[in-house]
Amino acid sequence: MENIEAVLDVLTSSHRLGLAVARETGSTTPAAQWRALSVLHNHGPLRLGALAAACRVTQPGITRLVRGMTVAGLVEKHPDPSDARAVVIRITDAGRAARADWIETVRTVLAPRFADLTDDEWAAVLTTAALLEARTADVTIGAE
Template sequence: MQSTEALTEIITAAYRLARVVAQEAGSTTPTAQWRALTVLEESGPMRVGALAAACRVTQPGMTRLVELMAAAGLVEKRPDPADARAAVIQITDSGSAARRAWIDTVGEVLAPKFAGLSDEDWAAIRTTAALLNARTDLMNGAE
């Protein structure tokens, strides 16, 4: 298998895992919400356009999602210190707690599916995750 094919397989498997977790957890929360909260948690406050680009959704779609998340208390809009006419979106403590609860749910749903893995299998998964994280951090300009 070519290296790019292996990466494509990983992406496909990750999407499948996300669908399985959402279905088995009975979640109706859009995946974009978890992505947005994760981006805000990891990168800090940002404008709606930047958040939309980071989450790969349209700006109007992110604007609607931000309004829903703000109404739920998961994020808040604050004036942009660099431009008083603009706003930045910031995750709230409730948003961080909701994100952590979802991560716990993901673990609970997936645990039985992976219970039989060997130590070597877990090591391979950890290594793969570390490699992917390191390479994507480099793609985003971080080191």
């Protein structure tokens, strides 16, 4: 199992890449906002608890985050069709556009860091990405 350290290194490096992008762009937007928008974009409307779990944020934390994103027009709250007492959070067109802009910013900032990779190094990156995708395909979003 000592090879598992390499997977931990990927996880740590992934976090550092996010920090590098935030620092290089001067972004003060919480990473949880981009996670929330991506989760909603990829998986559709979710109740607050499910969104909190998917973003690894506390219930009070997601409530504050969603409040700010609602004010900014990035998400909307709607009654849950299966439970009138609850709400679901939906991404708006403005939220989709903000997410797309951020992804393009990330691409632009990261491109120079990887511009000098060889074909073999790119093949290793692509293989790693495919392995990580395959090994996490069973992780579900939306369960509270």
